[in-house]
Amino acid sequence: MFKAVINVNYKPSVLDPQAEAIHKALGRLGDDNIATVMVGKYFELTLNAPTIEAANDQVExxxxxxxANVNMETYRFTVTPLQGATA
Amino acid sequence: MFKAVINVNYKPSVLDPQAEAIHKALGRLGDDNIATVMVGKYFELTLNAPTIEAANDQVExxxxxxxANVNMETYRFTVTPLQGATA
Structure with a gap:
């Protein structure tokens, strides 16, 4: 049993109005020391796989x-064995 | 200069139709070895703060x-000094 933690976010060249809106809202709340805001999605999967290599390939x-929409987004992930579980 | 990485996700008691839809879609794609799916949001902020304690308090x-909507969601975050930057 493995746990995959996946982060998906926009490529730097893609305009992100949600991040822009959060940045502005922070300014209105008085947090004017925020330099950058980045917003992304985050997934956690648990999966049965024979080996960590197989789990890695499957998650990719x-x-x-x-x-991920690979045209506009990039992703990165880590796969770790789940503690106390048998594969 | 500090970097905050924030994860926001639904409390376990809150039904998440998006995660449910992804789980079903994975089954249709042939990935029937997925045990659980969790979907959340993920934010990265960079901020100017005098100390890491001040940055922690501000991010919280x-x-x-x-x-985060603290009624339905939980969050966790880490704050780390940004490499190569002066506070």
Whole structure:
């Protein structure tokens, strides 16, 4: 049993109005010392796989197929064995 | 200059239809070995603060005020000094 933690965010060249809105809202709340704001999605999967290599390959395919729009977004992930579980 | 990495996700008691939809879509794609799916939001802020304690306090307040709905969501964050920057 493995746990995959996946972060998906816009490529730096893609305009992100949500991050811009948060940055402005922070300014209105008095937090004018914020230099940059980045917003992304975050996924946690637990999966049964024979080896960590197999889990890595599967998670990469899932990101490409389903979780990220690779035209506009980039992703990164880590896969770790789940404590106290048998594969 | 500090970097804050913030994760916001639903409390376990809150139904998450988006995670449920992803879980079902994975099944249709043939990934039937996925045990659980969790979806959350993820933020990165860079901020100027005199000390890491001040940055921690400010980020906690920002999460409570703006980034998380504390009725339905929980958050966790880490604050680290930004490499190569002067505070």
């Amino acid at each position: 395919r899932i990101c490409d197929q389903l979780l | 307040r920002i999460c409570d005020q703006l980034l």
